[in-house]
Amino acid sequence: MLTKEELQNTLKDNCLNLRFHGRGGQGAVSAANLCVEAFHGYGVCQPKFGAERMGSPTESYVRLSLNDDLVRNNEQVYAPHVVSVLDPSLLGEIDVVAGLAPGGWLIVNTTMDQLSLQELVGREDINIATIDALNIAMEILGRNITNTIILGAIVRVMPMFSIDALADAIMMRFKGSIAGKNIDAIKKAYDETCIYESKNAPKLDFTIDTKIPWQQVSPELPGYKELDKAGVWYCDETIIEMGSSTVNTGSWGEWDMIWNKDVCTDCAQCWFICPDFAILRKKGDDGLWHMIGIDQEHCKSCLNCLEICPVKAITKKLKQGPASCAAPQ
Ligand code: SF4
Ligand code: SF4
Incomplete structure (x- = not known):
């Protein structure tokens, strides 16, 4: 022993x-x-x-x-x-x-x-x-x-x-x-x-x-490629993208996330915490990255960004409703 x-x-x-x-x-x-x-x-x-x-x-x-x-x-x-x-x-x-x-x-x-x-x-x-x-x-x-x-x-x-x-x-x-x-x-x-x-x-x-071997994934192996968005990759020449890059995961959420550009200070805290890469940023002429919006197609309404935003630049609005009653009189 x-x-x-x-x-x-x-x-x-x-x-x-x-x-x-x-x-x-x-x-x-x-x-x-x-x-x-x-x-x-x-x-x-x-x-x-x-x-x-x-x-x-x-x-x-x-x-x-x-x-x-x-x-x-x-x-x-x-x-x-x-x-x-x-x-x-x-x-x-x-x-x-x-x-x-x-x-x-x-x-x-x-x-x-x-x-x-x-x-x-x-x-x-x-x-x-x-x-x-x-x-x-x-x-x-x-x-x-x-x-x-x-x-x-x-x-x-x-x-x-x-x-x-x-x-x-x-x-x-x-x-x-x-x-x-x-x-x-x-x-x-x-x-x-x-x-x-x-x-x-x-x-x-x-x-x-x-x-x-077929389940092994290691950087630098032939066929390995870092994907921009969530996905699955295999250790051969075939890469199959899946997950939020191809699926409209936003349909699962009940909220639309609303971003107020005028209040946002570009602190990027929402970008760090978003689990679905749904906070959109772009490099500006000043060479810095700036928030440009929220990808509603892939946002799943977890509300992390809303909770972390220090200046309340993100709010929420229910996607569905209110219901309109069109029942016959
Ligand atoms: S609600 Fe969640 S998924 Fe949607 S943008 Fe905010 S952090 Fe990302
Ligand atoms: S956390 Fe709020 S202030 Fe910071 S980048 Fe996101 S929206 Fe803007």
Whole structure:
């Protein structure tokens, strides 16, 4: 197992990828969120679920690093270093170890022994940890909610943050006695996690690039082009513009924004804050940029500009109405 110091050094130039398997309602997404909240560094998490009802299999993903450039990826985690399974019945339904890096950790809420589990998933090149999270949950929380408990087990084998940092994140997310009970539960899980380090598991390689090439976007790659307006671009010769450059997003808004040129001082605060490039500016003969209006086709009526304008040079007028009643007499 890596020590906390070794892992911290590794995460200066690498990313730790985690995947959670649960069922709808078990809190796999909250577990992923808590990972990011407890980590002293940079992190992102994404859930994967659609229209599933409670009890359907769900997944959530976490990327943690001390280098913020490495966590700007919103893809699913395809090659996790740690996989956590909140519900043991998923073992027979889903290939939970798919893509799990050799030397990685499978952590399961189960009473099964680690060797049987290794045999069940058919991987000798991974390490296994088990925790009877169901019993801890019923004893301490009084409900079968195992999401925080599995985090206690993860921290035991992958010290990405301390159990105290996890407790702090729980205090931020939950209130009163619920927070206290969850903290008791993670501490118990930390102590009671059963660990099996496989002799056939290699050293965990954090340098494996798990990105899928067609989703990679980097400046200077062939085909990369900065677009003037919001859009999507791909790393080949084809650039497909989308978003507000081609769509009249202004039709979504309920307000027309009215700009008073005579009051405006050209401070540009509205331009900085507008999320849709809808504040129009033009370079003047004096070589400076000046506001020339508001693009109603792309303004979505968020009112940011109205609120930030220090001299009230922007006002609003309802796009629709008033209704005229032309009902027959
Ligand atoms: S209302 Fe929002 S979208 Fe419209 S111009 Fe102002 S800041 Fe931009
Ligand atoms: S924030 Fe107000 S004063 Fe400043 S540029 Fe925009 S409209 Fe003009």
